[in-house]
Amino acid sequence: MSKAKIREVNELGTLVKIGSGIALAILLIPVFIVVLTGLNSGDHLTFPPEGISLRWIFAFFRSEEFLSAFLFSFGLALITMTLSTIFGTLAAIFITRFSFPGSQLLRALFLSPLILPGIVLGLALYIFYVSTDIGLARSYPGMVIAHMLVTMPYVIGTVSASLFNFDLNLEQAARSLGASPLKAFRKVTLPNISNGVMAGSVFAFIVSFGQFDVSLFMATPNNTPLPIALYWSLRYTFEPTAAAAGIFAIALVITSMLITSKLVNLQKFSGVKFD
Amino acid sequence: MEDTKDKNNFLRIFYTYRPILLVLPALILFIIFFIIPVLSMFVLAFDKPVTGVLDLQGKWTLKSFLRIYNRSLYFDAAVTSVSLAALASFITLIIGYPLAYLIAKTENVARNTFLMILVLCAMQLDMVIRLFGLMVLMGDNGLINGALMYFNIIEKPIGLMYNKLGVLVGLVQFSLPFMVLSLIGIIRGISPAVVEASRSLGASPNQAFWKIIIPLSMPGILAGTLLVFAISISSYIVPALMGGWKVMVMPLHVYQQIAEMGKWQFGSAIAVVLFCTSLLSVIVYQRVAIRIGGGRA
Numbered sequence: 088m089s090k091a092k093i094r095e096v097n098e099l100g101t102l103v104k105i106g107s108g109i110a111l112a113i114l115l116i117p118v119f120i121v122v123l124t125g126l127n128s129g130d131h132l133t134f135p136p137e138g139i140s141l142r143w144i145f146a147f148f149r150s151e152e153f154l155s156a157f158l159f160s161f162g163l164a165l166i167t168m169t170l171s172t173i174f175g176t177l178a179a180i181f182i183t184r185f186s187f188p189g190s191q192l193l194r195a196l197f198l199s200p201l202i203l204p205g206i207v208l209g210l211a212l213y214i215f216y217v218s219t220d221i222g223l224a225r226s227y228p229g230m231v232i233a234h235m236l237v238t239m240p241y242v243i244g245t246v247s248a249s250l251f252n253f254d255l256n257l258e259q260a261a262r263s264l265g266a267s268p269l270k271a272f273r274k275v276t277l278p279n280i281s282n283g284v285m286a287g288s289v290f291a292f293i294v295s296f297g298q299f300d301v302s303l304f305m306a307t308p309n310n311t312p313l314p315i316a317l318y319w320s321l322r323y324t325f326e327p328t329a330a331a332a333g334i335f336a337i338a339l340v341i342t343s344m345l346i347t348s349k350l351v352n353l354q355k356f357s358g359v360k361f362d
Numbered sequence: 363m364e365d366t367k368d369k370n371n372f373l374r375i376f377y378t379y380r381p382i383l384l385v386l387p388a389l390i391l392f393i394i395f396f397i398i399p400v401l402s403m404f405v406l407a408f409d410k411p412v413t414g415v416l417d418l419q420g421k422w423t424l425k426s427f428l429r430i431y432n433r434s435l436y437f438d439a440a441v442t443s444v445s446l447a448a449l450a451s452f453i454t455l456i457i458g459y460p461l462a463y464l465i466a467k468t469e470n471v472a473r474n475t476f477l478m479i480l481v482l483c484a485m486q487l488d489m490v491i492r493l494f495g496l497m498v499l500m501g502d503n504g505l506i507n508g509a510l511m512y513f514n515i516i517e518k519p520i521g522l523m524y525n526k527l528g529v530l531v532g533l534v535q536f537s538l539p540f541m542v543l544s545l546i547g548i549i550r551g552i553s554p555a556v557v558e559a560s561r562s563l564g565a566s567p568n569q570a571f572w573k574i575i576i577p578l579s580m581p582g583i584l585a586g587t588l589l590v591f592a593i594s595i596s597s598y599i600v601p602a603l604m605g606g607w608k609v610m611v612m613p614l615h616v617y618q619q620i621a622e623m624g625k626w627q628f629g630s631a632i633a634v635v636l637f638c639t640s641l642l643s644v645i646v647y648q649r650v651a652i653r654i655g656g657g658r659a
Contacts, residue, residue, distance in 0.1 A: 100567065102460065103460045103463050103464055104460075104464070105460070106457065106459070106460025106461065106463075107460045107461040107463075107464040109457055109460075110457045110458055110460060110461035110538060110542070111461065111480065113457065113534065113535055113538060114480065114481065114484040114535070114538055114539065115480065115484060116495065116499065117492045117493070117494075117495025117496045117499065117535060118483075118484065118487065118491075118492065118495055119495070120494075120495035120496075120498050120499055120505070121491055121492075121494050121495040121498075124494070124495075124498055131498075131503075132498050132505065133503075133505075133508055135512070173387075174387050174388045174391065175388065177384040177385065177387065177388065178384065178385045178387075178388035178389070180384055181381055181382070181384040181385035182385070184381070185381050193385070193389075196392060196396075196397075197388065197392065199396075200396065202592065202640070202641065202644045203400070203637065203640075204595075204596030204613070204633075204636055204637060204640050205596065205598075206596065206598045206613045206616055206617065206633070206636075207400075207403075207596070207616070207633045207636060207637045208396075208400070210403065210616060210620060210629065210630070210633050211399040211400045211402070211403040211633075212395065212399050213620070214399065214402060214403055214406060214416065214626065214630070215395070215398065215399035215402060215403075217416060218402070218416050218417065232391070232395050233395075235391065236391075236392070236395060236396055239388065290486075293486045294486070296488070297486065297487065297488030297489070297491075299488070299489060299490055299598075299599050300596075300598060300599070303598065303617065304620070304621070313488070314488050314489075314490045314491075317488075317490040317491065317494065318490050318599065318602075318603070321490065321493070321494060321497065321603055322602075322603070325494065325497060325498055325501070329494060330494060330498075333488075333491040333494060336487065336488055336491055337483075337487060337491070340483050340486050340487045340488075341479075341483055343486070344479050344482045344483050344486065345479065347482070348475055348478070348479055353474075353475050353478040353479070353482070
């Protein structure tokens with residue numbers, strides 16, 4: 088440890104360290120408990136724990152309920168990610184490149200699903216699906232649409248941020264050297280914003296994968312995402328099989344956040360609520 | 363002659379407005395599946411409440427809203443929602459500030475990134491999974507009660523969950539990352555020179571903290587508190603699991619009225635009240651955020 092760092096840590100004061108410890112404990116202890124429950128050898132996690140085994144991991148792979156929900160959520164998140172990334176990237180290019188009356192309003196519209204309570208959005212869509220009777224109520228496409236609405240703000244937010252940082256002169260240089268607008272965009276702009284696009288799609292994936300609120304009114308026994316399946320089981324028991332499913336979800340989240348940290352500068356990342 | 367001119371005109375208009383094609387897919391999706399559904403839910407809330415009827419009757423009334431106001435069951439739920447969310451914002455601020463301060467002042471890139479990844483992972487992990495952990499910790503047969511009984515500190519389990527305390531702990535766990543992320547930027551923006559100036563003028567570290575750093579972080583504190591209020595009051599999953607349906611808040615009533623009772627108009631009216639309460643705090647939040655971040659919060 089360097090001298091500078093020791094001084095830095097000392098300056099922070101004991102109170103800050105204690106406070107940070109409490110905050111990190113509140114954030115992380117529940118996650119550790121899920122991992123412990125999924126790996127414990129007893130029928131449920133007790134104090135003191137009985138021992139470690141992989142029996143619940145195997146039980147998860149055999150479980151009709153949780154494995155199928157996990158795979159359902161994974162597939163749903165992949166489809167949502169793909170569609171949201173395409174729709175959202177195109178929209179972000181338009182909003183950042185072309186200023187016109189009402190462009191701020193359009194931006195606000197695309198980000199507004201972030202501030203609308205998820206359960207309210209889910210209810211509004213459910214009412215719309217049922218009353219219009221166009222076959223979307225409790226259907227797979229209906230659920231994909233709901234997930235697109237809540238994930239697109241993340242794509243639009245990260246892609247616009249990387250477009251703001253991109254030097255437009257580079258693209259204009261390509262144009263003046265004879266590249267068509269599309270070619271200049273594809274060969275010059277896109278490689279430069281690709282990190283933002285990828286970070287946005289990782290966020291879209293993970294937000295869809297962990298989405299509970301808008302799925303609540305959309306789920307059916309055939310279309311059950313993992314959060315909903317876990318919710319129904321948690322209302323009655325604490326099944327270690329559910330915790331084993333949780334371990335895989337935790338691994339997925341850690342992986343995607345590690346990818347994000349390689350793609351964008353987390354030190355400049357000051358919130359997920361983009362304005 | 364005329365034909366080519368028309369064609370050229372058409373092409374010119376097409377090329378001028380072509381960029382709109384970029385935004386069209388997203389815009390159409392949002393108009394059909396966002397604006398129209400949310401507006402229709404608002405309209406439905408003002409229609410005559412009839413159980414099991416979803417079709418628009420056009421008999422406009424404030425009956426549903428008066429019912430929320432007059433029936434103590436629903437009015438109390440609104441009060442519980444607001445007070446739990448307010449309390450959660452306050453506690454989250456006290457707990458979140460030191461961590462935000464630590465992250466903002468950690469200059470080592472690797473350590474800073476590590477802490478940011480921890481906070482982001484905690485935030486992005488499915489809330490139901492985080493609640494599983496909390497419930498195993500706080501339940502009657504849970505780890506805390508188990509440990510306390512194992513060491514003979516208590517004889518029978520103390521109720522930590524399925525009450526307001528449980529919901530509050532859940533809300534704090536849920537919203538802490540949002541608070542920390544709202545604070546980091548503003549704390550990092552405080553110039554060390556200002557703090558050093560106060561120190562060289564004789565302020566103790568304590569005085570510098572309370573008189574300089576805290577007032578300068580006020581915009582972030584306000585923004586974080588309002589954001590946490592908005593997301594806490596909208597949470598369905600935390601009161602449903604941690605409160606075990608014993609602590610009734612607005613989101614639970616919305617679900618119950620619609621999914622279990624088929625009271626479409628009344629359920630929509632509660633959703634409208636919930637939406638407006640949360641929107642109000644978000645509007646204030648954005649005003650604050652724009653002022654502190656110059657538009658880039």
